[in-house]
Amino acid sequence: MAKRILIALAVVGGAAAVAAYAATGPNRLSETELAELPEGDAERGELVFWAGGCASCHAAKDAEGDEKLALGGGLVLQTDFGDFVVPNISMDPQDGIGAWSEEDFANAMLRGVSPEGSHYYPSFPYTSFARMEMSDIADLWAFWQTLPSVEGATQDHSLTFPFNMRRGLGLWKQAFLSDAPAVELQDPSAEVARGQYLVEGPGHCGECHSPRDTAGAINYDLWLAGAPNPDGEGRIPNITGGEGGIGSWSASDVAYYLESGFTPDFDSVGGSMVGVQESLAHLPSEDLEAIGAYLKAVPEHATSP
Structure with a gap:
């Protein structure tokens, strides 16, 4: 009897291992x-x-x-x-x-x-x-x-x-x-929709500007509310309109910052954002304005802890 139970357990365990291995396999495009x-x-x-x-x-x-x-x-x-x-x-x-x-x-x-x-x-x-x-x-x-x-x-x-x-x-x-979109926006304009695509897709801004949970996944409840610097020093800023964010900036201020590297207060871009800004400066002005319009449309959050 005990031998049968051990065999059954081994079979179940083996089947579970096979199922787990299959479940963790790559999911390629069809x-x-x-x-x-x-x-x-x-x-x-x-x-x-x-x-x-x-x-x-x-x-x-x-x-x-x-x-x-x-x-x-x-x-x-x-x-x-x-x-x-x-x-x-x-x-x-x-x-x-x-x-x-x-x-x-x-x-x-x-x-x-x-x-x-x-x-x-x-x-x-x-x-x-x-x-x-x-x-x-x-x-x-x-x-x-x-x-x-x-x-x-x-x-x-x-x-x-x-x-x-x-x-x-x-x-x-x-x-x-x-x-799926990082945030659901109600009836966004074509400009805001373009900005959403650029920020949430190729621009991958949320990867640095949003906090993460213990599994390393983005916390979408605090989308773009700032996060620890992945380089190890300081913090990545809040880029929503909430407390500690960029609420005083206009969409055009955002576009100018991405084009020139200067904030509305004439401070200059620094840290790892330098390379990002220099890349985004290659985009046409309408795309930079779209990014600004999207950032003004996202839910506002106070800077994340």
């Missing part, structure tokens, strides 16, 4: 979804590139001019989970992503899945990129083909247990990865 990828346009893709601030993390520190297009990575992000190392995403076929297909790129951007089928950590902000349109993914990939190849593989992440177990990210994604 063939139907991939068929929606249009022919990309590199010129439009360059604007998506700057909207996404790709250079602010993947280019060398203090890069200027065309050096911002050399995406060799290497930046180390120190977090409570360990150190995340920003990878080489240049067109080098060995050390970068030069050997990827467009489908590989789309799966990485929208699902956080590598060509080999492993999960990317959400230090790569696919949780925001999941909201991007297929046309922007195709355009961005077309622009990527024009970027230089940079030799040199980056180091692996250095994470503590159990966060070094990538497979577990499958469950994390089931709980937190969604293409």
